[in-house]
Amino acid sequence: MDGDVLLQAIASGLLIGMVYALISVGLTLIFGLMEIVNFAHGEFLMLAMYAAFFGRSLVGLDPMLSLPATVGLLFLLGVLTYRGIISRILHAPMLAQIFATFGLGLFLRGLAQFFWSPDFRSVEAPFLAGLSGGGVEVGSVSLGVPQSAAALLAGLAFLALYLFIDRSRTGLALQAVAEDRATATLMGINSDRMFALGWGLGAACVGLAGAVLATFYYIYPSVGVVFALIAYITVALGGFGSVPGALVAGLLVGLVEVVSPTLFGFSPAYKYAVVFGFYLAVVLVRPQGLFGRF
Secondary structure, three states: OOHHHHHHHHHHHHHHHHHHHHHHHHHHHHHHHHOOOOOOHHHHHHHHHHHHHHHHHHOOOOOOOOHHHHHHHHHHHHHHHHHHOHHHOOOOOHHHHHHHHHHHHHHHHHHHHHHHOOOOEOOOOHHHHOOHHHEEEEOOEEEEHHHHHHHHHHHHHHHHHHHHHHHOHHHHHHHHHHHOHHHHHHOOOOHHHHHHHHHHHHHHHHHHHHHHHOOOOOEOOOHHHHHHHHHHHHHHHHOOOOHHHHHHHHHHHHHHHHHHHHHHOOOHHHHHHHHHHHHHHHHHHOOOOOOOOO
16 A cells, blocks of 8 residues: 555544534533533534525625634533523433434424525635635545645644643633532532533534535534434443543544545445444443543
8 A cells, every 4th residue: 555645534534523523522522510401412513504605695794704703603602501491400310401402403404494495505615715726635645625624623622621620710710510510509609600601612612613614515404313323322432421432433433434444445434333333442441432521
């Protein structure tokens, strides 16, 4: 095998892996805080992609320039989801929580299909297209500018999230609520507010991922389904509730997805089957995932 081809596959796998990690960290953040799986996570991603599309088609905003607005809208959606739905079923059986978020996902997907049709759409990103002629050359490896920008933004988002959770008073309060809600409440921490913040942050992370993903991936109502499945695998692989685990697992999933067809010579159509097989192999040995809770 040509070493340059393998290097290209590794680089591409790391770039898409960073996007997977960013999608997954919002999911693991919510689970680590409340032990609730958001089955509407993929639809949050889809809405962020449509926000980037309509920001460009209706207002003329470059997707990179509309990033703050998209992230802010998804943060608001996360808070409203908690206030309107999750807070009402917080102490309900797990099945009620699953059905609530799953039903929300179906509703959002159906709404998108009704109003925006099932057509595939794409969005231009003039700012990114004007950089380096549309590509970045690193030795013999060629990297797409949108993919590189997405990976860079994902890395910055992880750094900001780590600093917020580990160094700020609010972040420490989030950790306290995740560790022991009753004790945190006795210490004067408003757990309800922390839960709302956690949902907002989780949705904001997937909002950022969706906005950058829209610059190099088709946009349609069910686009979030595949990415949500990958996110669930990534979260379980990294360890439920672990932010570092989401990062490492996202990179591993991206590498397995892109490198395995190149390395073993099978069709890329089977890449997701290989990812699922890799996940099963890991959890059979380490059921709790690679890392613990944050």
